[in-house]
Amino acid sequence: MIAALLAVGSAGDLDDSLEALRVLTGRPALLLRLDAFIRREPWYSTRPAPSLTEADPVALVLAASHADGRIRERVVRRMLHQPHPEMMPFLVLRTSDWVRQVREPACAALAVLLHENPLLATPATVRTALLTNRRQRGAFAHGQLLVPLLAESGTALSGRLLTAPDPVVRRFVLDTTAHRLRFRDLVALAESDPGRQVRARAAEAAARQAVWTDQVEPLRRLARSRHAEVRITALTGLMRTGSPQNVVPYLDDPSALIRALAREAARRTGTDPLVHYRAAVQAAEPRAGAVGGLAETGSRADGPLLTALLDNPAPQVRVHALRALRSLDVVPVPRVTVLLRDGSTAVVKEASATLAPNATQLPADLLWDMLTDPRRPAVRRAGYRLLTRHDHLTALRAALVVSGDTHPRLAARGKTDATTQIRNLVPHPWRTRPVPSLGASPAQAAELLALAEQRCTELTEGVIQLLRDALRPVSGSR
Known part of the structure; x- marks a missing residue:
């Protein structure tokens, strides 16, 4: 990799050199490993440093990892006068340098450059700072990045970093500036960000603002999200605003946590969750969440209702019915045995898990026949799982x-x-358990x-x- 980078730099094309640095800094963890490797590599660390007055960006940043601290110090001072955004992650690395004469100029250079141009804090720079923050002397860059983000003029920077491809960068920016973001921006992040933790944090910040200002409609909008972590935060906000009636419709939600919250809302509004679930599973098209809710609130007396769902055409309903029968300990072994060859792989897997405690009661010929099924690995896997219980x-x-x-x-x-x-x-003499026969x-x-x-x-x-x-x-x- 080092030879390839040097080859790009020696070509003399500034754009190509900067593009090579953008590719490298796009993976900050690799950048840290490269930094450590260069210091240990005799071939590079013993070679003369490039002429820093004429060095291209690639040669300059590689020299910033040189084993000789005097060379690293000269490179840091040169970076102050050649502030390419692509070189900032390498400057961040030097702010955690073990040599004080390198570390202090690097910290001063980073502070000056970010003050003069906050947009130098690229996503790669932020991610590198978050990684170096784990080091013994690596907290400076992390703290320095808070300054432009929290400044009055930091809106443009935070907006730019919230579109970074790395979810760790987006989380950092959101945690730092959530109190300053507009409500609609938080809602947009909660609804569309690809990162689960980013969505959860944005939803929490949006719900907090909505609760403080007693806004029910934005919470109802977030509660319709397809992401469970957003729905639970919005529904919790609705409960805090005194609107449990808006939470009761989520009794059949796919998320067990949301169902539990909805049951508390139902109790506050005088609705019996068990009555609701018993009626819901007998509907023409029962929802899988209703089956899970009956398992959480029902008893063994609900076994016939759940057994009837094993004939439902929806695979997810059959899967949840099997889980419910297992949790209530009312497994109809003969009926579940039929599902070991169900057309759905998920149902076959769940049926084998449900029958595992009763594996020795199943016909051995059936299990050996499943183990040699010529077409479906799921059936063979289920047969093997049950045979290992013998x-x-x-x-x-x-x-x-x-x-x-x-x-x-x-x-x-x-x-x-x-x-x-x-x-x-x-x-073996060291084994205390008897040898199985x-x-x-x-x-x-x-x-x-x-x-x-x-x-x-x-x-x-x-x-x-x-x-x-x-x-x-x-x-x-x-």
């Missing part, structure tokens, strides 16, 4: 079968499980060895030999 012999056999699966993740899981189980069969008959032992030898490309020869040794008394092999 005895050690069944679990090991299933792991050996799965280790040769065509699905890479399932095969890797089978390989890991088989290796672990085989190694656990070997007694497979209880295999001679025919079963021969089958296990045959399966293991078929998996010689997946399992190591040492692991297969451990299995031979563990099964020798049973199989009679030598």
Whole structure:
């Protein structure tokens, strides 16, 4: 990388040099690693420094990481008179330099440059300052960036940084200037920012302003957001403004936290949440949130209502019905067993999780048939999950079968499980737990060895030999 940068700089094109620096500073974490690497690299740190009166920007910033502190000090002073925005992250690095004669001029240069032109605080500069703030002497740049952001003229800078691609930069700016941003700008950020934490912080600031000024309509607008972290903040604001009736309609929200808040609002308005949920799950098109709400407020007596939802055409409703039956401990094993071959992968996964405590009650032939399903990895994965709940012999056999699966993740899981189980069969003096007994008959032992030898490309020869040794008394092999 260093050679490529030097090649760009030696070409003598200023625009190309600055573009190379923009690409590099676009990844500040890489910039910090490069800085440390250059100091340790003998090839670069022992080479003569470039003539700083004629050095291009690339050569200048690389010299700012030179092992010789006197060279770094000269570069810092030169940066003060050549304030390209692309070079500011490198100046920020030097504000945390371990040499006082380098650090102090760098801090002074950063303060002067940001005072003269606050827009030099580019997103890369801010991100680098946030990273160096973790260092022992790295707090100066972080504190210095607060000055232009909090200044009366900092609106343009904060607006520019709030569009930065890095969510960490947007969070920093929002945390610093939220009290000064316009309400509509906060709402726009809460509704459209791609970063979850940025949306949550913007929604919190907007809701706080709305509560202070007793504005219900903006909160209702935020409560319609598709993002749960925005909805919960807006609904909490509605509760604080004394408008619980606006929160009750969210009893069926997909978010469990929002449903809990809506139930509190329902109690304040005299609505019985349990009655609502029992009626909601019997609707022509029940919502998944209503099924979750019934699981949170219902009892075992609601088992028939939830079992009826297992025939619902919507996969998400079936998934939530399975979770509800599991949480209320009213699992109809025969009915849920049918869903192990459901057309939805999510339903198959949830059905296997629901039946896991009752795995030994399921027909073994069904599970082995699922383990060899030719078309659907989800069915094979569900069968394997349930077979591992059986005895050690069944679990090991299933792991050996799965280790040769065509699905890479399932095969890797089978390989890991088989290796672990085989190694656990070997007694060791430092193990306090007893060695598990497979209880295999001679025919079963021969089958296990045959399966293991078929998996010689997946399992190591040492692991297969451990299995031979563990099964020798049973199989009679030598």
